[in-house]
Amino acid sequence: MSRFHLGLIINPLAGLGGPAALKGSDGVAAEALARGSEPRAALRTRIALECLRPLAERIEFLTFPGPMGGDLLREMGFAHRLLGELCEGMTSADDTRQAVEVLQTAGVALILFAGGDGTARDVCAVARQEQPVLGIPAGVKIHSGVYAISPRAAGELTRRLIEGGLIRLASGEVRDLDEAALRDGRVAARWYGELTVPQEGGYMQQVKQAGMESEELVLSELAAWLEDTWQRDVRYIFGPGSTLHGLAHNLGLQTSLLGVDVVENGQIIAHDVTEAQLFELVDGYPAFLLVTAIGGQGHIIGRGNQQISPRVLRAVGLDHLRVVATKRKLETLAGRPLLVDSGDPALDEAFPDAIRVWAGYKEELLYPLGYGA
Missing domain, CATH: 3.40.50 (Rossmann fold)
Known part of the structure; x- marks a missing residue:
């Protein structure tokens, strides 16, 4: 039986700013680490991948070295291929974008990515309309409709896809807040584009509604x-x-x-x-x-x-x-x-x-x- 090929990208800096009360992680990862925050994106991804363990023999992941996916897949025992190289030091938005481009060229059925709205923006910047993607929520602020409602939901939705379930594809909005404005107490959101995502029942989160009038x-x-x-x-x-x-x-x-x-x-x-x-x-x-x-x-x-x-x-x-x-x-x-x-x-x-x-x-x-x- 041929294996089902999944792409995996982990933004290892996602979510660092939350426990440090920084309202996000964009550009402040070093400060968050200095305040004692610990990386959590891999832990969130692990929860999603646990749902796929019963199907492990049917899956091959295409991913990237170290904290971008390779380390976790090796620890969990999933078959995987490493693509590209990872520069020393912290990962960047460019790393995410290049990873998406490589996975698209490789022809994976679905790209799983773990992060927040900043990560979704990076994916959206290079993902082709025909490339299905699915977000594993690991960031601080997640307003985009391209994420599952939880890591477990992302895993369950992927499992259903591999098992041959009828999964509808739809467009999910990518939205993000200005984190500098957030830290000043102002909410300023904007639309960045759309991604093709699997939609099924209650697995996918809705785009956050802003501007509800005060009662x-x-x-x-x-x-x-x-x-x-x-x-x-x-x-x-x-x-x-x-x-x-x-x-x-x-x-x-x-x-x-x-x-x-x-x-x-x-x-x-x-x-x-x-x-x-x-x-x-x-x-x-x-x-x-x-x-x-x-x-x-x-x-x-x-x-x-x-x-x-x-x-x-x-x-x-x-x-x-x-x-x-x-x-x-x-x-x-x-x-x-x-x-x-x-x-x-x-x-x-x-x-x-x-x-x-x-x-x-x-x-x-x-x-x-x-x-x-």
Whole structure:
């Protein structure tokens, strides 16, 4: 039986900026490493490839040396061929673009790439319209519709393709934010193009919807409810996003729009924290975690809030997690579940099948929750 040829490109710098509270990784990988961030793209890719282990004898990967794919495939025992060379030092956007061109020339059936929106832009810059690609989410900000909803979903979708399932191809938008603007608290997104991606059921994430109008009355009511239920000497973690930023504003707190802040006894005690700082603040200390959903997409964990890591979630406790979302934001999901993608499959599976959502003054909704495929 002939082997199914898959291309694999890992951006080893993807996701480094999240735990370091840098809002992204473009151009700041060295700083993120200096702050203690550890590479995570290979770990995310491993989760996807675990789904393909039962089909290992039917697959041959075409990839690139070292952290761009070769190291991981060797460790996992997958048959693979190394193409090209890798220069010493950190990888670059040029490395990704050249890798895509080489894989296209080699005629692979599907190119798997692990990264974030910056990586998707690099792939989009050189990928031909007829070349199917699929993103494994490993970056900090992922607004593009070319990524699976989780690494596991990417693996499951690829498995179905190899097994002969009928997989529809469609165009997925590539979008990216200006990370320099993000670090200044401004959201500036633009469209960069489209890629041909497999589309099947709930495996692919939706393009993030921006510009949802602020529902001041609802946020005011939510603030009143939270103020009524404050517990003394308990730390409240405010995740990123306009919903929680607006909620905090109604409480007289100036939180960071795109960062993570910690409040105790009605006062901000830590502003725009890193993952390490956040863990130190909650480890062994009573705390509640407030997160919101990305409009139109549904992620509550794993998109733009990587400071809220698996160890932070375990330290706080899933029973102390509170999702805050207006009904209008939930309606943008069109019935799709809220999503978690912490990077730890065992932790993702520990989440309940449905989660309570604060949607108004003393108003809780029970909403489905999933972790990908």
